C-alpha cells in the first residue's frame with residue numbers, strides 16, 4: 001500500500017483496490033485506486049487469522065466455568081474443520097472480553113429508577129433490566145432495540161408497592177425474556193433467586209444479596225467480584241438503601257431491625273468505592289457510594305435503637321397505588337396478561 005497526498009487530500013493506493021471509472025477520472029477525481037473497505041476487511045481478517053495461528057488455543061475461562069462460547073451461535077464441533085476449530089476457540093476469547101454497557105433510566109410518576117446492563121463485549125450483547133416500570137416498558141424496549149442488545153432477564157429487587165413492574169409487558173413483547181425475583185418474596189416469576197446466586201449475562205454477572213427489611217423478599221444485586229468484572233463494583237439496592245435514606249418498614253413484612261442488619265451486613269461490607277444505585281430517589285440524586293452512605297446517611301449511621309425510633313416516627317402516607325401494585329407485582333406484572341401469555345410460571 002502507498003499513501004500519497006494530492007490537492008490537500010490523502011489517497012491510498014491499495015493492493016486490494018478498485019480502479020476508478022474513466023468518467024470519475026474526467027471529473028477530476030484522483031486517478032489512483034480508491035479505497036475499498038471490503039478488501040481492507042479481508043486483509044485484516046487474514047492478518048488476524050495469521051496472528052491467531054501463532055497463539056495458544058484455550059477457551060475463555062469465566063469464574064469457575066469454562067464457556068465454549070465459540071459454539072454458542074449454532075456452530076458445533078462437528079461442522080467445523082479441525083483447522084477452523086482451533087482458531088474459532090481462540091477467536092472467541094479475543095472477542096469476548098466483558099464490557100459493561102450501563103444506563104440509568106427514570107420513571108417520573110413513581111420516581112423509580114430502572115437500570116439497563118449489558119455485556120457488549122460478548123457477540124450476542126446479552127442484557128438485563130433491573131426494576132422496569134409498566135409505564136416506561138416500551139421506552140426501555142426501544143432503547144434495548146436501538147442498542148442492538150439481546151434482553152435476557154427482567155429482574156425485580158422486590159414486590160414494589162408504589163408502581164406496577166414492567167416485567168409483564170416486557171415478557172408479552174419479548175417472550176424469551178425471563179422474569180426474576182427472590183424466592184423469599186413469595187411472588188411468581190420464571191426464576192426465583194436467593195442469596196449467593198449469580199445471574200450471568202455474557203461474561204458478566206450479578207451476585208444476589210438478601211437485604212430484607214423494607215419487604216421480606218428484598219434483595220440487592222451486586223456486580224461480580226473479580227478482575228474481569230466492572231470496577232468499582234455496583235450495587236442495585238432496590239428500596240433497602242436510598243441515597244441519604246432507606247425504604248420504609250411499615251408494610252409487606254417490613255422490619256426496621258431487619259433492615260438495619262441487612263444494610264450493615266450486606267451493603268456496608270462491600271468495598272467503600274462500590275457505587276450504590278437505588279430503586280427510587282425523591283430528591284434528585286442519582287448515585288452514591290458505600291463510603292458516602294456510611295458517613296452521611298441520616299438514618300443508617302445511627303445505632304440500631306435510634307434507627308428503630310426514626311423509622312417508627314416516619315408517619316408516611318401509604319403509597320397511592322399499593323392496592324393495585326402489590327397484587328400485580330406478586331405475579332411480576334402479568335395479572336392482566338395471563339390469557340395472552342402461555343408460558344407456565346415457576347413458583
Ligand SMILES: N[C@@H](CCC(=O)N[C@@H](CSS)C(=O)NCC(=O)O)C(=O)O
Pocket residue numbers: 110160161162239245246247248249280316317318319320321
Ligand atoms: N408517595 C409515594 C410513595 C413514597 C414512598 O412511600 N416510598 C417508599 C418506597 S416505594 S414503596 C419508601 O420507602 N420511602 C421511604 C422514604 O423515606 O420516603 C406514592 O404515593 O407512591
